[in-house]
Amino acid sequence: MAGQQDAPSHPHTATRPVGGALRRVADGPAGEWIGTVVRLALAVVWGWAGLAKISDPAEAAQAVRAYEILPESLVKPVGYALPFLEVALAVLLLIGLGVRVVAVVSALLLLTFIAGITSAWVRGISIDCGCFGGGGTVDASQTEYLQEILRDTGFLLLAAWLVYRPRTRLSADAWLAA
């Protein structure tokens, strides 16, 4: 939270040659609105991902199994827990509670997903990432690893913004701090 303490006063920004304007925007009231948009966008991503997977436990487990990373004993717990975890992150982001903590967890989860997809790609396994439901083996011509990694990297940037600037408008955090 140290990043916030000098936020209101920035007498030296003028001397910063690069990123000064961006920093001023990020630190100012506009930044808090940008943060709100980022927060809600990430909430939509997690909510969508979680709800798409929640209806069919066997499918969610198979999506995990298809990566051929986890032992069979962990496939179901992970497949079963993930959608609920994602929905929990979505709800917390929606209300804006503990945004920095949620953003850190989000970022770690996204890094795990990116690593998993990369690993499948490198090993030549043909799967759908199962990110938004579905998942499992697909024809080799139907893999979309690059798109999936780029998409998750985009989400990672959203999470990173919130780690950097967790203070947002219309959030439980702001209400608690007041």
Next chain:
Amino acid sequence: MSEKNRDGKRTARERMQEERAAQEAKARRNKKLIVGGSVLAVIAVAAVVGVMVQNNRSKPETPVAAPAGTIGDKNLVIPVGSANAPSTLTVYEDPRCPACGAFEREFGPTIDQLEDQGKLFVNYHIVSFIDRAVPGKGSRYGANALGCAQDAGHFRDYHDVLYRNQPDETNDAFGNKATLIALAKPIPGLDTPAFQACVNDNAFSGWVSAVQQDFDKSNFKSTPTVLLNGGPVYPKMGTEEITPANLVKWVDAANQGKPLGTPGTNGQSPAPTSTASETNNPSPGTGG
């Protein structure tokens, strides 16, 4: 003296301010710790609840009700033809899989013939994973309807009709139970209230799920997967491409010198020597 006094006063005030600031900082830190801790707790609880809820909701891998005449240790396999035929063809198919439809339309008549000649015992694993990739319920409802047809002793005819009327993969026609029931009309004896109820109630959904989970855990990744006596023959056996003529040739070669099986009634199961169980199937179908 007075200077010193003022100094003293200032430092006291400063000290008080510092103290208050420190207390406020501590309170803020505490608040953050509480919020952060609660958030992590919420996330952890969500994960644990998720595992419990989904465990409860997921269909067991050993089905409570399997169609009559199914075989295998969990009754996941539908047998067609005579069980004592010298060769066994194992087929993994999804009702929505276009390649399965193409396979059935090209090879169905040949396979039926080999069954009727007592040359081939065919084991069907009706999987339903296309629904995961393409929205809809056609794989699961279609697989359930096939289970219902098996239960009624008309699997082979219904299976052939189903694949001859297969819609495009993206068209979820089999997700409509009325379509599945309508397809049973041309088959004498199948379109009964029992069959309709079985399709409409999705009676074998647990079995369908168990068959799929069995496939999930297998090393097979796609459909159709076709094995002759355990070895892959689709799309090729060794370097030879599968064709109806080649399939007959391969079966005859494998059967050489072995007695043929007893041809069943139009290949319909429950097959006479089916090990169909005992535990799960109190009443074998009466239609066969």
